[in-house]
Amino acid sequence: MAIFEPTLRVARLVVLQGQRVVFDEKxxxxxxxxxxxxxxxKTSIMDFIAFVLGAESIRWKPEALRCSQVLAExxxxxxxxxxxxxxxxxxxxxxxxxxGALESALVAAVHQWESFPFRRSEKLLSSSQVAFNALNIPQAQGDGASNLTMHQILRVLYADQPSVHSPIFRLDRFDNAIIRATVGWYLTGIYDDNLLEAQLRMRELGKELEKLGSELVNRPEIPGDSGL
Incomplete structure (x- = not known):
């Protein structure tokens, strides 16, 4: 099977309830x-896959919440x-x-696992950044970088059964147009960092222009000022 970069493939999924394996499939x-x-x-399996890859806002079924961990190779x-x-x-x-492979991961010591937060910080990469780096996907810079996550990619690719008649971008405050465009660029392989930076800069200048215009309109009237 040919591999086109970037390619992310789930090879195996394991769900645990404490130390007990309740689902294991290749x-x-x-x-x-x-x-x-x-x-x-069936829906819970798909939810577990989306969740372990970085999705948020999962509508967990009560049975799924009885599980403790999900692992994916x-x-x-x-x-x-x-x-x-x-x-x-x-x-x-x-x-x-x-x-490494899941067989090794299941018996690996705690220190052999690396922990990555959902959101990045000055000292730590986020889980999304780690995945993007491994996939050799360019990182969005500037304002958009703090928001763009695997969750935003996955919620376009994955629609669960309860959301069939709902918007794809479910349970979240709808992203601004620039972030939505960036997700589209990532999925279609035409991401352009220079274009994103230019659009972000244009948005900031637009806000500044709007603020200055509002200040001019609402400035106090000066006697003898013709307004010119």
Whole structure:
């Protein structure tokens, strides 16, 4: 199977309830079909995949919340890594990364896993930045970089069953036009850092112009001032 960069493929998914494995499945290259009767857990499996890759605002089913961790072995441009996240009805849960196959990751010591926060800081890369770096995807600079995450990419690629009749950008404050355009550039492979910087600068200048215009309109009237 040919690999086109960037390519992210989920090779295996493991869900734990404490120390007990409640789901363990390997996925083949290409199209994989998950089938089963109603309420058999198909949606939860898809939710676990999206979540471990960095998605937020998951509408967890009660049964899924009884699980404690989800792990995925992924291939990032052919490089094998494992992602792990704690399952909880919360936001900004960090991601743990092990650079190797899941068989090794399951018996690896704690210090062999690297922890990355959902949001970046001055000292730490975010989990999204780690994934983008491994995929050799250019990082958006400036104002957009603090917002662009794997979550924003995934919520365009993944629509869960309850959201069929809802907007794709669900449960979130809708992003500004520049961020939405940046996501589109990433997905279509035409991301341009110079264009993004120019658009961000134009937006800031527009805000400054609007502020100055408002100050001129609302300035106090000076006797004898014709306004010119």
């Amino acid at each position: 996925f083949l290259p290409g199209v994989n079909i998950i089938r089963g009767e109603n309420s058999s857990g 992924v291939s990032l441009n052919g490089k094998v890594a494992c992602f792990r996240r704690e399952v909880a009805d919360a936001h900004s849960i960090p991601t743990y990364v092990y650079w």
